[in-house]
Amino acid sequence: MGRRRHRPLTATPAAGHARVVGDTTAGLVCGHHHLYSALARGMPAPLKTPTSFVEILEQVWWRLDVALDLEMLRWSAMLGALEALECGTTAIVDHHEGPSAIEGSLDVIAAACAEVGVRVRCSYGVTDRHGEDGARRGLEENERFLRSGGDGMVGIHAAFTCSDDTLEKAAGLAADLGVGVHVHVAEGDADVDAVTRLAPLVAEDWLVVHGVHLREPGELGRATLAHCARSNMHNAVGYARPRTWPGRVVLGSDGIGADMREELRIAYVRAREDDVTTAPTTPWEWLLAGAALVPGAASDRVRWSEEHADDPWYAAFTPGTTARDAWVDGDLVLATGKPTKVDAAEVRAKAAEQARRLFSRL
Numbered sequence: 380m381g382r383r384r385h386r387p388l389t390a391t392p393a394a395g396h397a398r399v400v401g402d403t404t405a406g407l408v409c410g411h412h413h414l415y416s417a418l419a420r421g422m423p424a425p426l427k428t429p430t431s432f433v434e435i436l437e438q439v440w441w442r443l444d445v446a447l448d449l450e451m452l453r454w455s456a457m458l459g460a461l462e463a464l465e466c467g468t469t470a471i472v473d474h475h476e477g478p479s480a481i482e483g484s485l486d487v488i489a490a491a492c493a494e495v496g497v498r499v500r501c502s503y504g505v506t507d508r509h510g511e512d513g514a515r516r517g518l519e520e521n522e523r524f525l526r527s528g529g530d531g532m533v534g535i536h537a538a539f540t541c542s543d544d545t546l547e548k549a550a551g552l553a554a555d556l557g558v559g560v561h562v563h564v565a566e567g568d569a570d571v572d573a574v575t576r577l578a579p580l581v582a583e584d585w586l587v588v589h590g591v592h593l594r595e596p597g598e599l600g601r602a603t604l605a606h607c608a609r610s611n612m613h614n615a616v617g618y619a620r621p622r623t624w625p626g627r628v629v630l631g632s633d634g635i636g637a638d639m640r641e642e643l644r645i646a647y648v649r650a651r652e653d654d655v656t657t658a659p660t661t662p663w664e665w666l667l668a669g670a671a672l673v674p675g676a677a678s679d680r681v682r683w684s685e686e687h688a689d690d691p692w693y694a695a696f697t698p699g700t701t702a703r704d705a706w707v708d709g710d711l712v713l714a715t716g717k718p719t720k721v722d723a724a725e726v727r728a729k730a731a732e733q734a735r736r737l738f739s740r741l
């Protein structure tokens with residue numbers, strides 16, 4: 380493979396001053412996560428195998444999210460934050476859904492991440508799936524959290540589960556607070572109308588997730604696109620062709636961990652499948668752009684298990700790179716692969732215990 384000039388991991392778009400310090404790089408950012416889903420692995424299979432994107436939501440994710448309480452959420456977020464840190468991901472942009480335990484849920488996620496030592500921007504995905512009252516409570520949770528000083532955005536689940544009134548209220552709240560909206564858009568073909576409905580509301584500070592079934596990508600192109608290559612493959616919804624997005628593109632895991640180097644590799648091969656001339660530098664730019672969502676990550680430091688960790692031509696072909704040491708906001712939060720603020724074995728044991736409670740409800 381040929382070599383080309385590339386922008387190193389440390390030169391982030393949000394902070395041109397970021398630089399290699401010794402043998403460390405900046406922290407990575409997961410541009411779209413669902414920390415509530417960290418306990419989902421191993422969950423009982425649905426009675427009937429889902430055959431479409433909407434059936435996957437109905438039979439897997441909407442069964443899981445309704446069963447969550449705040450204690451399960453706490454350990455799910457702790458596990459997700461721990462796994463992020465172990466992969467050098469020092470910042471997470473989270474999108475939460477949990478209709479049975481809405482009030483205070485964003486505080487639980489923020490506190491769990493703080494306990495592990497990972498940055499998080501929280502949002503609650505507002506939806507009318509549980510009636511007007513559910514939508515109102517979701518909006519209130521976003522507003523309560525943000526007005527009390529929480530770092531986050533206003534979340535919307537997706538246009539196809541929301542009334543126009545809910546979409547307008549969420550967009551209005553985000554504009555009032557100056558934080559932007561974090562929303563799934565056109566992930567499956569059930570949500571193709573999203574662009575038309577959201578186009579009059581969208582602003583530059585919005586984070587649009589998936590964007591697979593867009594008729595007019597330019598209509599929302601002032602916003603940032605979170606590309607979730609693996610999740611889109613897993614749900615068989617199609618390829619988002621992020622290179623056609625006119626604005627900023629970042630990478631998200633959509634809740635399948637927060638190993639952003641792995642997401643980079645998958646985004647790379649998926650882009651190659653669409654266009655064999657794609658170079659690793661393209662998904663690399665998407666990876667780096669995540670720092671625009673959480674600027675503090677640019678000043679975090681990570682020392683990696685592999686040499687050449689800041690070279691996209693190595694990153695695209697090197698599996699299993701992990702963080703050895705990491706500093707977040709100047710604090711050493713990972714030392715020789717072990718978290719310094721929590722006991723990794725205890726977090727995993729508590730998460731497993733909560734997973735058993737969760738599965739017993741499904």
Ligand SMILES: [Zn+2]
Nearest residue numbers: 474563588633
């Ligand atoms: Zn998602």
